[in-house]
C-alpha cells in the first residue's frame with residue numbers, strides 16, 4: 320500500500336493511497352488543476368482515481384472534491400455532517416459513512432473513519448487497510464487524540480499525523496489571542512509536543528514509517544517538528560521520519576516498508 324502526500328498545510332491537503340488495483344484520494348483541498356498536476360508528478364492518471372474521501376468541510380480538505388469526483392467519475396465519500404455543510408446531496412453526489420464504519424473500496428482496500436475533535440466540524444481520521452495486514456493512518460486537524468484513535472494507531476505500520484505548531488512560536492507569534500486559544504484548544508490542532516506524546520504512546524516495533532504533516536508556516540518549522548517528535552519516540556522507532564510540505568508530492572511511503580522513496584520529478 321503506497322501513501323503519497325500531494326501536499327499538506329492550511330492552503331490544501333490531498334493524500335493518495337494506492338494498492339495497485341485501487342486508488343483513493345483522502346481529501347481534495349487543492350484546485351482541480353493543481354490536484355491533476357500533483358497527481359502527474361506522482362505518475363498517476365487522474366481518471367484512475369476510483370474514490371475521494373473528504374475528512375471534513377474545511378476548504379483546505381474539501382476544495383475541489385465534488386468537481387474532481389464528477390470530472391474523474393470517482394465516487395465521493397464523507398460523513399453526513401460534512402455532506403450537509405458542503406451542500407452535497409447524499410446518494411446523487413456523495414456516499415455517506417458513519418463513525419467507525421468500514422468503507423470497502425475493493426477486496427484490497429478499505430478505510431475506517433474515526434471521529435476527532437476539531438473546531439466546528441465533523442472531522443475524521445482515516446485508517447486504511449490493504450487486507451494483508453498493512454494499515455496506514457492519515458490524521459490531521461484535531462485538538463487531541465480520542466481513545467478510539469489511539470488504539471487504532473497502535474496497530475498501524477504507517478502513520479501520517481499533523482504536527483501543526485510549536486507552542487512557543489504560537490504563543491509569541493502574530494496571531495490574535497482568540498485565534499491562539501482556538502488553535503491550541505481541544506478543538507484546534509496538535510502541537511509538536513502533543514504529536515510527540517501521541518507517537519510515544521502508540522509506537523510499536525511494526526511501526527515503520529512516519530510522516531509529519533499540516534505544519535503551520537507561521538508557527539512551526541520542519542526541524543522543530545522533527546526534533547520534538549524524535550525526542551519523544553527516541554529508541555522505540557527505527558524507521559524514517561519524513562515531512563510533507565505544502566508543495567509536493569516529493570516522496571511515497573509504503574506501509575510495511577521503512578524507507579520512503581523519492582519521486583523522480585520532485
Ligand SMILES: [Zn+2]
Nearest residue numbers: 329377379460
Ligand atoms: Zn486543515
Ligand SMILES: [Zn+2]
Nearest residue numbers: 375377437460
Ligand atoms: Zn480543519
